[in-house]
Amino acid sequence: MKASSGCGMMMPEVHLFHSRRKFDRFCKRRLGGKVEDYGTQGQITYCDGVAAVYMGYEGDETTELTLLVHESYHAAYHHMQYLGEDEPGEEVMAYLIQSIAHALFVAHGKWRKSKA
Numbered sequence: 001m002k003a004s005s006g007c008g009m010m011m012p013e014v015h016l017f018h019s020r021r022k023f024d025r026f027c028k029r030r031l032g033g034k035v036e037d038y039g040t041q042g043q044i045t046y047c048d049g050v051a052a053v054y055m056g057y058e059g060d061e062t063t064e065l066t067l068l069v070h071e072s073y074h075a076a077y078h079h080m081q082y083l084g085e086d087e088p089g090e091e092v093m094a095y096l097i098q099s100i101a102h103a104l105f106v107a108h109g110k111w112r113k114s115k116a
Helices: 020-030 061-082 090-115
Strands: 013-017 042-047 050-055
Touching: 013 020, 013 090, 020 042, 020 050, 042 061, 050 061, 050 090, 061 090
Parallel strands: 013 050
Antiparallel strands: 042 050
């Protein structure tokens, strides 16, 4: 999903996966590479404006959401590097992280609802 970050900048295309197998397959097919499994509860792979986020933690909602915010920061950082912004403004980063987190929260909410 692509959307404006609220500051005139396009955010990356963001994909959320709760299955490690689907995350790995997407990264290999769409992002063109082997993905390292760091054994963490969350992980991001980023390539050419596309962020794939893996969320392996399932538990209390607050921890799930804060993990998604953590991964949102990484997605924003890689996206700014991709755009050639070595020192983005604080407000630009805040809006970008907010937009990415929102996209991840929406996708995660749909996943939680489908499990209920």
